[in-house]
Amino acid sequence: SYELTQPPSVSVSPGQTARITCSADALPKQYAYWYQQKPGQAPVLVIYKDSERPSGIPERFSGSSSGTTVTLTISGVQAEDEADYYCQSADSSGTYLWVFGGGTKLTVL
């Protein structure tokens, strides 16, 4: 199987910067995507193709890639950003076309 590894939890105070990482072997060759999920709601795409932001997503959300790790950065975290965040990508062989990381719970203190 192919796995994307995320930290289970990240905590930050309001106004600080939150960084959530996602690691996997194929990330240098495959794009990564990030989804935000609030309790009882469907996931929402916040970053696509490593660093692109869909329309309607606040500018404080950004993405970056370095080697086998991609990072979702939320600058100036607000209380409303408290949610679970999932990365998504694919393996390099084409066997696992859509794989999700285990998710990271972002807590705003």
Place this chain on the structure above:
Amino acid sequence: QLQLQESGPGLVKPSETLSLTCTVSGGSISSSSYYWGWIRQPPGKGLEWIGSIYYSGSTYYNPSLKSRVTISVDTSKNQFSLKLSSVTAADTAVYYCASFTMVRGAFDYWGQGTLVTVSS
């Protein structure tokens, strides 16, 4: 803007087949711009991709579920469907349907999700 809505039984008995349908509105399921997918989330756990289909009928399945999954498309009804056979309690989850946009390469429209419980 696309809207997706899942429908189907909320309770399925062990060893039986789970069947769900996703109805697409606000766009055509025959569009070459989209794939259509199913993703599930067990209670309190993370997301798991089940499989995807293109309007032409080409299918792509999670290798861990491939032997039990069938996804089909009905272009006349603007719907696509999921069948998961031989279910167990481990298949209890919220099941989401979603559209995968070729331009973004991501699941960017999701249904609200439907909880399916496997229990006798």
